[in-house]
Amino acid sequence: QVQLVQSGAEVKKPGASVKVSCMASGYTFISYYIHWVRQAPGQGLEWMGIFNPNGDDTDYAQKFQGRVTLTRDTSTRTVYMELSSLRSEDTALYYCARSGGNSNAFDYWGQGTLVTVSS
Amino acid sequence: SFVLTQPPSVSVAPGQTARISCGGDNIGSKSVHWYQQKPGQAPVLVVYGDTDRPSGLPERFSGSNSENTATLIITRVEDGDEADYYCQVWDVSADQDVLFGGGTKLTVL
Secondary structure (H helix, E strand, O other): OOEEEEOOOEEEOOOOOEEEEEEEEOOOHHHOEEEEEEEOOOOOOEEEEEEEOOOOEEEEOHHHOOOEEEEEEHHHOEEEEEEOOOOHHHOEEEEEEEEOOOOOOEEEEOOOEEEEEOO | OOOOEOOOEEEEOOOOOEEEEEEOOOHHHOOOEEEEEOOOOOOEEEEEOOOEOOOOOOOOEEEEEEOOEEEEEEOOOOHHHOEEEEEEEEOOOOOOOEEEOOOEEEEEO
16 A cells, blocks of 8 residues: 655754655655645644656746755655755644645545754 | 635534535636644645545535535534534646635534
């Protein structure tokens, strides 16, 4: 079955960077895009960026340009999201999600990774 | 830039029909997807491509999309449907590829 399994919670200080992983299984890795979506406490969903495992293409929301980087390790079927220059407003649950196939909807999601930024 | 507008909350009695709107300029020209999110859980796709249901989802969930409003329709509402619901579109703009609505809290009375 399709699964996206994310790394565990992180606590970081302001100004630091965080790298969250998303390991895919149960489907052809290069056939689907991986997105990163975050959700601040009590808030809605916010799209951050997209990664195409078939070619390494990326695109980021303008809000995160210059601070977010998406990469992959094909051998482990893992996509990474690195966010730099962290500030308290970056405290949120970070989700990876898959899109592709016929509909381009986000049909599978990871369990979420809580990133807390605090001094 | 393109904006998706959802009501913050919708309330409905059990057994009744809930309609959650998602407004946007000419949204009828786009393909709209809907997600359900229960507390402490990741979002789950409930409707894609305006009207289609993922396999395994109850037929009670459906959608429509025309002109400036897309709608998620949940018939015979149950207590377990209480959740936040988000609409989503792809909008290749200068700012970003993907947009979510602000979310609607569905309360079952």
